[in-house]
């Protein structure tokens with residue numbers, strides 16, 4: 001990307017969007033548009049096309065979507081399928097008709113089958129049924145990924161699909177209704193410590209394994225692929241992950257230690273576990289020149305420090 005390029009970041013207020021915008025602005029890119037959902041509702045096809053017709057967008061980072069943890073995706077499957085499908089279809093189609101030079105779409109490791117062999121390589125996608133708790137989200141991600149892939153085949157666009165594993169880090173959603181596993185555990189342990197609760201309840205059996213990537217590592221990946229890799233070299237999509245995982249029990253114990261909580265852990269096995277394991281094979285990304293840098297322990301400490309400075313301190317000051 002050139003410094004004068006017009007860059008569109010959808011989902012700029014989200015966890016990934018904030019981290020990306022911080023890095024782009026810090027790198028001297030000033031010609032950036034990052035409309036909120038109120039300014040441009042991407043579910044509105046007409047408005048999305050008009051937006052692209054009115055300004056010559058060179059590069060798109062498409063991050064916007066309806067996102068949430070397992071509880072939300074089980075309760076609101078309609079929104080997870082419909083909104084994500086509409087938003088992604090409109091952006092990718094409008095970018096193609098407007099002649100956007102390059103686009104990055106973020107999928108998710110949820111696209112892999114529930115019983116996928118581990119680690120999951122790109123060719124394993126669509127080889128079996130999805131995990132039921134995130135089926136709608138996965139189908140929307142597959143639809144979008146295929147539209148980008150077909151646009152490349154049929155119209156010669158340069159649209160790249162990156163499939164990140166579970167993410168965490170600065171700017172995550174810590175409030176229970178919108179949190180993911182790391183932010184939910186940080187919130188619970190921190191609250192239990194402050195309120196001297198004797199135990200913390202954790203959803204599921206604790207045996208499920210998860211791969212977690214620090215959000216700044218994903219930003220590195222997006223910038224690397226935008227600047228140095230073309231769709232023809234990626235194929236259908238590329239996994240972006242840490243390449244190692246840990247059980248929810250191990251994750252909970254690590255966060256408990258970082259927070260300094262001394263009570264008990266109680267696992268509620270009546271709550272759904274989701275996919276038993278989701279570890280990505282990241283060798284394709286490595287061959288294309290990207291590797292993660294921040295391990296679990298370091299990333300979790302950075303996230304908790306950020307939470308104390310930006311969420312807890314602000315609550316205290318309010």
Ligand SMILES: NC(=O)c1ccc[n+]([C@@H]2O[C@H](COP(=O)([O-])OP(=O)(O)OC[C@H]3O[C@@H](n4cnc5c(N)ncnc54)[C@H](OP(=O)(O)O)[C@@H]3O)[C@@H](O)[C@H]2O)c1
Pocket residue numbers: 010011012013014015016017035036037038040041042043062063064065066067068087106107108109164165166167168180
């Ligand atoms: N977080 C993860 O663990 C994870 C893992 C794998 C992949 N991903 C993917 O990474 C991307 C970014 O995730 P995130 O965690 O940063 O999400 P997030 O924090 O939940 O942010 C979602 C963003 O989408 C925007 N948005 C929602 N509906 C919209 C609409 N109708 N029109 C325009 N914008 C809309 C929101 O804008 P407003 O605030 O203005 O409403 C917000 O900026 C998503 O595509 C997600 O699927 C995330």
